[in-house]
Amino acid sequence: MRKVLLSLVVMLSVFAVFAADEAKTVDAPAADDAKTVADVTTVVVPTIAVLPFEARTRTGEQNNDGKSIAELIGVGLLESGNVDLVERAELEKGLTELQLSAIGMVNKASQNKLGKMIGAKILITGSMFRSGEKNYIVAKIIGTETSRVLGCSVSGTGEFSTMTPELSKKIGILIEKSSEKILPKMETGQSTLTSLAETVKGNDRKVYVQATESINVSVPDPAAETELKKLLLGLGFSVVDTRDGADFILVCEAVASQAGSYHKFTSAQARVELSIFDKNQKLLVTGSAKETLAGATYIIAAKDAIAQAALRLSGELFPVIK
Secondary structure: OHHHHHHHHHHHHHHHHHHHHHOOEOOOOOOOOOOOHHHOOEEEOOEEEEOOOEEEOOOOOEOOHHHHHHHHHHHHHHHHOOOEEOOHHHHHHHHHHHOOOOOOOOOHHHHHHHHHHHOOOEEEEEEEEEEOOEEEEEEEEEEOOOOOEEEEEEEEOOOHHHHHHHHHHHHHHHHHHOHHHHOOOOOOHHHHHHHHHOOOOOOOOEEEEEEEEEOOOOOOOOHHHHHHHHHHHHOOOEEEOOOOOOOEEEEEEEEEEEEEEEOOEEEEEEEEEEEEEEOOOOEEEEEEEEEEEEEOOHHHHHHHHHHHHHHHHHHHHHHHHO
16 A cells, blocks of 8 residues: 555656646747747747759759759848758758658658758748749748648749748748747647656666766756656656666767857757667667757756757657557
8 A cells, every 4th residue: 555655656746847847838939029038938949941942944844943042041031030940961961861852842751750850840842933924932831740831932023033032031920920830839748748658658667767968068957867767757667776677778868059049049959869778788769859949048948958859759769668
């Protein structure tokens, strides 16, 4: 009877901690930027990758103008200060590793894989063409995790390049207004625990967690390690201090760096890598996640970005230890 009561106390304590953590995060600021630093702790920064636009000549042949248009749109969005842009080299590397075509990417699974690899929550693609006496540029705004698609366009008699500032502005406004639709919801300890509890049962099995974290400050707070251990306890595992006798070993590496400013906040980009081994040192699963958040200070943004990435990874990888 005492063991049952003790287990209930532990479970209630973990759920209480998760509930307290949920109060930390809020939705992104409204378009009028009315929120102040005192109003929020962390906000989501839309991380965007602009793919080359499909550009065809009058004869239907593909040309290279689409790359230039994508570059101009990316610069326009970056100048607005409302997004974080994935660098072209990183985008091309991701496309190469996944063996994907940058043009005409319509497969949802491919969009999701690319988004996770390069840390983009939004992909922007589209096409440019001439019809009659006018030129047209049509843009598609794709949520890599939500699969929601938005669109906008511009037209005119001038050169395509002269139309991109107007299109960049339209895209930026649309993302700002529709962020709740196109961006994924913030993960919380409670939401991740609830999702995993349906399939993952700890049954008091032992787990050793080895985590390293760097956010370029002298005394980093182990945000990833904290979230992982809370989840494991909430799922009924026993977290131990040594590898000896552990049923599973979790190895986590987390890094964060400054990512400029977003509205009135300082943003940080975090990358978390997580690998899970069994008691025989056999690798069961591995993965990585990137998150970009903004907060009142860099340290707050970095810690919460790491925690968010750790929660998303846990939701994806923990089912292997069910």
